Structures are given as C-alpha cells and as structure tokens.
Amino acid sequence: AIRIGVLSSSSLVARRVGTVKRLLVAAPALLTRHRPPRLPNDLRQLPCVTYSRLSPKNEWSFESETGRHVVGITPSLTCDDADIMSLAALEGLGAAVLPDWCAVGHIASGKLVHLLPDYDVPSLPLHVVYPDPQWMSHRARLFRDLIIERADVFAINTPQ
Template sequence: MDRLTSMHIFVKAAELGSFAEVAEALRLSPQGVAKHVAWLEARLGARLLNRTTRRQSLTDIGRSYYERCKIVLAEVDAAEAIALEMKATPSGTIRVNAPVTFGAYALAPFITRYLDRYPDTQIELTLNDRMVDPIEEGFEVIVRIGELADSSMIAWPLRPYRLIACASPTYVAREGFPEKPSDLAHHACLVYGEWTPTVPCRWLFQRDGQSEEVRPTGRFRANDWKALLYAAIEGYGVTLGPADVLGKEIDAGRLVQVVPDYEGPARPMHVLVPAARRQTVKIRCFVEALREAFGEGMGL
C-alpha cells in the first residue's frame, strides 16, 4: 500500500472516529479503510486505534503518530503547491519602483521584452530617486542604487551601477581630450543634480587603488540626466553617466569615453521585495528575470 495514502486515511479515522464516516468522506468501503489502518499498525508493530463496534479512539502511540502524520501530510501538500505554482505562468499586475535614469534607459527595455515573454502580465513602473515606502505606496518590486539600510526588505544584489565620463568627438576635437581626472577641471562638465557651494558635486575616479576626486564645474546643470546626455551628444561638455547607457552611445560613435584609464564611480544596486508580501509567481518570476538580466557579469 502507499504509505501517504494510508496515513491520510488514518488521520481521517482519528478525526472522525468511525471507519464508516471515513469511508463515506473518502468514497471507500469501511473494509478498505480498516485495511489501511491495519497495514500501518503492522508496519509500526503497534496498535494505533482502540476499536469498538461503534467508535474508535487513539492509543497513546496512535496520538503521537497522528500529530506527526498531520505535519508530514501538510508538508506534502505545501511541496505540491509550490511545485504547481512554479509551473504556473505569471499573470497580473506588478507595481515596480526604480531610479529615474536606470528605469528609463535600462529597465524600460527589459520590461518590454518581459511583457512580450509573458503576455498575461501587466507592469506599472514608477520612476523617482527618493526612498519609497513599499507598503504605504503599494510597490511590489523595487530597484535601489546605493547602500541598503531597510531590514524590512528582502534584497538580491545586482551588478554595481557603474559610471563613466564621456564627451562627443566634436567636443574633444575642439577642447582637447581629458586623459586624467585633474584635466576635467579645465573642461565644461555637465553636472547632474542640485548642488550648492556648501555641498558641491564630486566625481570620484580610481586607478591602481588610488582615488582622485574632481569637483566638476560647467554652465549646464540639470536634475534629469537625459537632458545632460543630449547636451553631451551635441558637444556641450563632459557628462558622467551609467556605463550601460553611454556604452551604446560610444558604439554608435556619438560619444567617446574620456579619462579612459580610470574607473569611474560605482554604487551597489539591488532588487528588493517587501518581506511582508507573499512572493507570488508573478513577483518571483519578475525578480528572477531581473537578476538574470542585471546580475554581476550579465549584459542587458
């Protein structure tokens, strides 16, 4: 006999107290129920039920065995549910939050490919650079750049968010090629973000374990990096931006990397989900796809 089936019948017998009621509930004969219980008793070498002509009651061994059987059967049900869920096709709406530049240039193309792959999925993408409250604002998946401090989130690391410095071939031909970070002090830099004299913008470069800091200056600042990318392509200065995006502009010949022998700034990047939320198929599948696309050593 199948042990799990016999355990299931035994649990029912313990709970209902009658082979006849078990037989009716499970669509078996009372004799079939009795055979399963007797088979377990023979296997264990111990009586599990005290039988009378009308009712059954658990023995001491039967009571302990009953409690363990419930745990085993619950784990079997949970394992099967997980397996079935993993086979299921993701569907439904996923609310995603990400930083503006990464979201617009790198995440958006990934999302369109993901939607093509899973046509029953919808994604609502919100882009901003502030820290959001996923529970309060209803986000299910979040991409964050920078050090993590929120312990209420489950986090998976992605590849670092690396920045490089670039300018257009026209600009370099006109103003010269910056070979080292200190050269940028004599160039028009396109500064991202809102900075003040007391809190100046800093660009940090590294080479051979040594760091060099630059405080870029220029005539054009913006709080949206897309505007600075346009200005760089048009020859108005040097921009510091994500390597993934600028690499495509370099390949297209619209920009060239300056200060090429130095590593630009790099910040950790993670995908997060609130620990309080159940990781459904749609969330788990989306997170796994993100990790595959943006994991360390992976390309877009």
C-alpha cells in the first residue's frame, strides 16, 4: 500500500519513497465573498475545507522566513479524500490545503488561487508499506520495487 503522512506503529514494513508537497488554495469566488488572507492568522476569518485524517483537525501549520505559524481554523467541510477536497475548494466552499498534484493544474487554469505563497505548508512523508518480505508474493514484491524505483514519476518529491 502507499501511505501519505506520519505512520502509526504497525507490523508492516515502511519504506519512505518521497514527500508530498501541499499548497493552500481557494477559488476566486470565495475570495470575492471573503477578504483574501495576507497572513496565516487571517485564515481564522475564512471558511476552510479540512482533511479528517490529519491531526489536529482544526489547525494548519505554515513555515516562513520568520518561523513556524500555527493557526486555528474553522472547517466548513471535513472529508477524507483529496479529490473531494479539491472539488469543494473549486466550488468555493472554503480554502483548502491540497496535495500539489490536485492543485497545480487548477492554479494554472485560474480556477484556484495559491494563497499565502510566502508561507509553506509542511510537506508530508510518502511511504510504501508492506508485510515482512519473507511473506510477500512475487507480484507484491514487483509492485513494491516499481513504486520505489519510479517514485519521482508519481508527482512527488524524492527524499532528501
């Protein structure tokens, strides 16, 4: 399996294959109804679409030249699927922190705006997880090896 984020303890073997860059975005329509944020604290006044499997659910963190910024947000929608979050952001339901592969095309087309570009959303680790190799089928080994070999092709940043 492929897992994004900090992993909890399990009996599976985990191998980090990269990181997932994330971007804070919003639809232009949302920004006509609400004042665009200039600083992370301005997000307190903006409806937000959040991901239910990240913790804490009502806080977003940002990194900048001036340090780390943690902001309490008000979710207008919480879901567990990046594609649904992307659709919600496109519909103007709230600002969202999306994986770059969900956001970059929409930013280029003008359907989403990259908010607070001077403040980076911390990237998340990307792992391939699998049972003890002794118990893996040949097909599962081949899949694991392909993911590890081609991680850069899957729109991720390789580990540093």
